[in-house]
Amino acid sequence: MTTPLPPVGATTWVVADGYIPPSSTGPVPEMVSHDSVCMLNAGSVAASVDIHVFFTDRDPAGPLTVVIPAQRACHRRINDLGDGIVVPGVDYSLVLRSDVPIVVQHTRLDSRQAANALMSTIAYPAG
Amino acid sequence: MTTPLPPVGATTWVVADGYIPPSSTGPVPEMVSHDSVCMLNAGSVAASVDIHVFFTDRDPAGPLTVVIPAQRACHRRINDLGDGIVVPGVDYSLVLRSDVPIVVQHTRLDSRQAANALMSTIAYPAG
Amino acid sequence: MTTPLPPVGATTWVVADGYIPPSSTGPVPEMVSHDSVCMLNAGSVAASVDIHVFFTDRDPAGPLTVVIPAQRACHRRINDLGDGIVVPGVDYSLVLRSDVPIVVQHTRLDSRQAANALMSTIAYPAG
Amino acid sequence: MTTPLPPVGATTWVVADGYIPPSSTGPVPEMVSHDSVCMLNAGSVAASVDIHVFFTDRDPAGPLTVVIPAQRACHRRINDLGDGIVVPGVDYSLVLRSDVPIVVQHTRLDSRQAANALMSTIAYPAG
Numbered sequence: 001m002t003t004p005l006p007p008v009g010a011t012t013w014v015v016a017d018g019y020i021p022p023s024s025t026g027p028v029p030e031m032v033s034h035d036s037v038c039m040l041n042a043g044s045v046a047a048s049v050d051i052h053v054f055f056t057d058r059d060p061a062g063p064l065t066v067v068i069p070a071q072r073a074c075h076r077r078i079n080d081l082g083d084g085i086v087v088p089g090v091d092y093s094l095v096l097r098s099d100v101p102i103v104v105q106h107t108r109l110d111s112r113q114a115a116n117a118l119m120s121t122i123a124y125p126a127g
Numbered sequence: 128m129t130t131p132l133p134p135v136g137a138t139t140w141v142v143a144d145g146y147i148p149p150s151s152t153g154p155v156p157e158m159v160s161h162d163s164v165c166m167l168n169a170g171s172v173a174a175s176v177d178i179h180v181f182f183t184d185r186d187p188a189g190p191l192t193v194v195i196p197a198q199r200a201c202h203r204r205i206n207d208l209g210d211g212i213v214v215p216g217v218d219y220s221l222v223l224r225s226d227v228p229i230v231v232q233h234t235r236l237d238s239r240q241a242a243n244a245l246m247s248t249i250a251y252p253a254g
Numbered sequence: 255m256t257t258p259l260p261p262v263g264a265t266t267w268v269v270a271d272g273y274i275p276p277s278s279t280g281p282v283p284e285m286v287s288h289d290s291v292c293m294l295n296a297g298s299v300a301a302s303v304d305i306h307v308f309f310t311d312r313d314p315a316g317p318l319t320v321v322i323p324a325q326r327a328c329h330r331r332i333n334d335l336g337d338g339i340v341v342p343g344v345d346y347s348l349v350l351r352s353d354v355p356i357v358v359q360h361t362r363l364d365s366r367q368a369a370n371a372l373m374s375t376i377a378y379p380a381g
Numbered sequence: 382m383t384t385p386l387p388p389v390g391a392t393t394w395v396v397a398d399g400y401i402p403p404s405s406t407g408p409v410p411e412m413v414s415h416d417s418v419c420m421l422n423a424g425s426v427a428a429s430v431d432i433h434v435f436f437t438d439r440d441p442a443g444p445l446t447v448v449i450p451a452q453r454a455c456h457r458r459i460n461d462l463g464d465g466i467v468v469p470g471v472d473y474s475l476v477l478r479s480d481v482p483i484v485v486q487h488t489r490l491d492s493r494q495a496a497n498a499l500m501s502t503i504a505y506p507a508g
Binding site for chain 2: 012014015016017018019052054055056057059060091092093095097106108110112113114115116117118119120121122123124126127
């Protein structure tokens with residue numbers, strides 16, 4: 001095991017282009033169309049991350065809280081966030097707020113057509 | 128409804144690689160080739176966003192103004208910006224200037240060939 | 255014509271993952287596999303951009319100089335930079351240095367297989 | 382050969398969304414599904430880069446050390462990092478720490494289905 005690294009990242013992150021494609025081609029679950037937030041807590045204490053969900057036509061929902069243990073990655077499909085807050089086919093955005101520094105990357109797999117498409121970006125570190 | 132978050136983001140954003148693929152494969156409208164700017168106004172007052180369009184061979188056009196209500200996401204296809212300023216097949220860039228902080232992500236869906244491609248990036252926060 | 259915007263961006267930009275896929279599927283030239291640097295000079299004076307090319311196994315080449323007129327976008331395929339410096343199938347990186355602020359986005363179209371793939375990211379603003 | 386450029390970049394970089402798709406379609410090695418870290422050391426002294434690997438369910442591994450000569454690009458597939466630390470199909474994140482400034486871009490090629498998908502982002506510069 002490595003010596004813990006100093007904390008890296010920011011405590012507020014934004015994903016502006018949220019959208020879960022509403023259909024899929026290929027085996028379940030790996031090729032199911034999905035949005036993911038991939039988070040790293042490289043520090044030595046657990047991170048508590050509040051995920052706020054924004055929509056185009058109604059008030060924001062959440063926050064949903066995800067706990068990431070110290071020195072752990074956490075890749076979470078938005079499809080599985082729970083509570084039915086985000087449904088396929090609806091535009092949304094996310095603000096993630098953590099009590100310790102983390103890093104967030106946003107990735108989409110779209111398998112609506114016969115060969116899947118991917119996109120990814122480091123989210124926007126807002127503070 | 129959640130308590131309003133403090134404003135997050137920047138007031139000037141740049142998308143350098145604008146291009147709407149000029150053909151498409153698949154059902155309309157969801158699989159029509161498009162560029163999108165996905166914007167989040169997480170703050171508690173409406174955002175007025177001026178979109179300036181730059182070309183390779185002529186003077187810039189616009190601005191087109193988009194209003195994003197408080198605490199709302201706004202995902203806008205460039206194809207539908209109006210006024211016929213941006214047409215498929217032409218290279219362009221965008222500068223977006225908002226009166227309050229927002230976050231902007233740029234995404235392209237290209238369905239010219241039989242299975243769509245995607246790309247996305249957080250835009251460049253310029254101030 | 256719009257009033258000139260203040261200059262936006264940075265003067266040094268880096269693209270780390272350069273690679274031109276060495277084969278293509280589909281019509282020429284639009285579906286030819288390529289890397290592009292998409293640059294915006296939103297300011298009111300022309301930009302002179304020096305492009306330095308780095309390789310894995312030999313000394314860097316260039317700079318190649320590209321001039322972007324005031325208030326213009328410039329989308330340039332690396333395939334067409336000239337001088338045969340970058341050839342398909344070879345890993346490379348780019349450092350771009352401009353005498354005025356610009357914004358740079360890096361995009362790849364890969365049509366080696368039957369339906370094209372895309373990737374894009376705002377380049378790294380280094381100063 | 383060009384005059385050496387001043388060093389550009391940062392010394393700590395993060396890739397949050399690590400995942401090597403566990404199957405592939407097409408010729409070996411170019412179309413094998415892979416994650417890559419593409420690094421540029423534009424400076425005039427060699428860079429020693431420690432790569433720390435984080436997982437969702439066990440302690441971090443590494444660091445693996447990669448040396449990048451002065452004025453060289455280094456595109457490294459995670460598949461080939463050695464020591465069997467990262468295996469296809471497992472979620473991970475990376476922290477890269479260099480003794481001199483470098484720039485890091487993260488790219489995935491996914492050829493599980495018949496036409497490959499690509500995604501890329503400049504990694505997060507953490508310090």
